[in-house]
Amino acid sequence: MNFNFTEEQLMIQQAARDFAQRELIKDVIERDEKAEYPTQHVKTMAELGFLGMLVDPRWDGGGMDTVSYVLAMEEISKVDASCSVIMSVNNSLVCYGLEAFGNDVQREKYLKPLARGEKIGAFLLSEPEAGSDATRQHTLAEDKGDYYLVNGTKNWITNGNTAGTYLVIAQTHPEKGHKGINCLIVDRNSEGISVGPHENKMGMRSSDTHSVMFTDVKVPKENRIGEDGFGFKFAMKTLEGGRIGIAAQALGIASGALERAVQYAKERKAFGTVIANHQAIAFKLADMAVKVENARNLCLKAAWLKDQHLPYGVASSYAKYYAAEIAMEVTTQAVQIHGGYGYVKEYHVERLMREAKLTQIYEGTSEIQQIVISRDLLKD
Numbered sequence: 001m002n003f004n005f006t007e008e009q010l011m012i013q014q015a016a017r018d019f020a021q022r023e024l025i026k027d028v029i030e031r032d033e034k035a036e037y038p039t040q041h042v043k044t045m046a047e048l049g050f051l052g053m054l055v056d057p058r059w060d061g062g063g064m065d066t067v068s069y070v071l072a073m074e075e076i077s078k079v080d081a082s083c084s085v086i087m088s089v090n091n092s093l094v095c096y097g098l099e100a101f102g103n104d105v106q107r108e109k110y111l112k113p114l115a116r117g118e119k120i121g122a123f124l125l126s127e128p129e130a131g132s133d134a135t136r137q138h139t140l141a142e143d144k145g146d147y148y149l150v151n152g153t154k155n156w157i158t159n160g161n162t163a164g165t166y167l168v169i170a171q172t173h174p175e176k177g178h179k180g181i182n183c184l185i186v187d188r189n190s191e192g193i194s195v196g197p198h199e200n201k202m203g204m205r206s207s208d209t210h211s212v213m214f215t216d217v218k219v220p221k222e223n224r225i226g227e228d229g230f231g232f233k234f235a236m237k238t239l240e241g242g243r244i245g246i247a248a249q250a251l252g253i254a255s256g257a258l259e260r261a262v263q264y265a266k267e268r269k270a271f272g273t274v275i276a277n278h279q280a281i282a283f284k285l286a287d288m289a290v291k292v293e294n295a296r297n298l299c300l301k302a303a304w305l306k307d308q309h310l311p312y313g314v315a316s317s318y319a320k321y322y323a324a325e326i327a328m329e330v331t332t333q334a335v336q337i338h339g340g341y342g343y344v345k346e347y348h349v350e351r352l353m354r355e356a357k358l359t360q361i362y363e364g365t366s367e368i369q370q371i372v373i374s375r376d377l378l379k380d
């Protein structure tokens with residue numbers, strides 16, 4: 001693995017940094033408070049090519065590599081994880097799923113507008129009673145000959161209201177367990193779909209998270225991705241890449257908190273000197289920096305493996321598990337270093353701490369990543 005980034009990768013990193021530091025920063029606190037969707041910023045991310053950056057240019061994407069994606073995700077997440085989760089779900093779950101496992105007709109019709117950022121995608125796996133235990137899908141996609149009839153409820157869906165295209169995981173043959181599950185491409189405007197209210201979340205408050213209900217929704221047979229019964233494997237394979245995106249998000253939240261803590265420690269005075277001169281603070285910063293650097297290396301390793309077309313599923317779980325855990329630790333320490341100022345909104349670190357929490361939960365909790373890692377360690 002080469003630790004030097006290419007010129008193109010550095011340009012993408014810089015473009016993401018400029019966008020985050022010039023645009024996102026302006027209204028991030030207000031949007032968080034109002035739980036307001038970042039409509040204009042999503043448009044700008046589309047114009048900058050961030051929403052389909054991993055997609056091949058043949059399908060109107062940016063054709064960038066996963067290392068560049070990690071660099072861009074880190075920069076955007078340093079400032080606003082609500083925007084970076086919109087970008088991550090669109091890129092590494094929905095676009096990737098369609099590009100890797102869809103057919104050309106599906107790619108032409110559904111992937112292209114998503115890669116151009118004209119439409120946003122959502123990935124509908126979680127249900128009220130199937131979160132971590134993802135094989136137990138209750139949503140039914142009954143085979144009616146030339147269409148599927150979909151009934152059920154999906155929960156915690158990022159982009160649930162704004163998405164134009166849903167990838168819906170549903171059970172077609174309950175007697176076959178996970179081998180009976182399918183993934184269907186569903187138009188958001190299909191008759192029978194209703195969307196619940198915006199979830200009033202602890203953090204990432206300006207990304208839209210909703211439940212989505214399906215009542216007798218007819219989905220054409222040609223909208224199934226892959227062979228009959230491929231849906232669970234599809235979800236697992238797609239989440240392997242999604243977890244690189246969320247790992248990079250957690251990394252960005254942590255590195256953003258570290259940058260703010262370093263800056264504050266160099267300015268704030270106590271006991272006659274800036275607090276950075278107190279070993280209690282300097283050593284905290286050193287610990288935080290080592291954790292951030294380790295997380296960055298794990299993210300880049302998983303991205304590099306994916307770019308080399310080598311197996312990357314377990315590496316992405318290492319990255320997601322570690323980055324999410326240290327994001328929680330590093331943001332907590334950043335609040336501690338800021339003292340009382342850390343506890344108010346103007347200093348950003350309390351928001352970063354709230355955002356970090358979600359990275360331990362979605363796209364596979366930390367405990368799910370431990371399952372994936374330990375099963376790999378213990379396999380014959």
Ligand code: CAA
Pocket residue numbers: 089123125126131132133134135156157158178232233236237239240313362363364365368371372
């Ligand atoms: N690639 C391909 N196939 C895989 C796979 C992978 N990475 N992981 C599992 N499978 C296959 C297995 O080989 C098995 O198939 P066979 O029976 O043919 O061998 C099948 O899937 C079932 O696997 P397991 O027996 O291992 O299943 P399990 O019930 O023990 O659970 C799990 C596996 C890893 C715990 C899985 O259920 C899991 O990842 N759960 C977490 C779900 C999750 O991440 N949800 C996030 C929601 S999406 C989200 O958050 C998006 C958003 O909006 C931000």
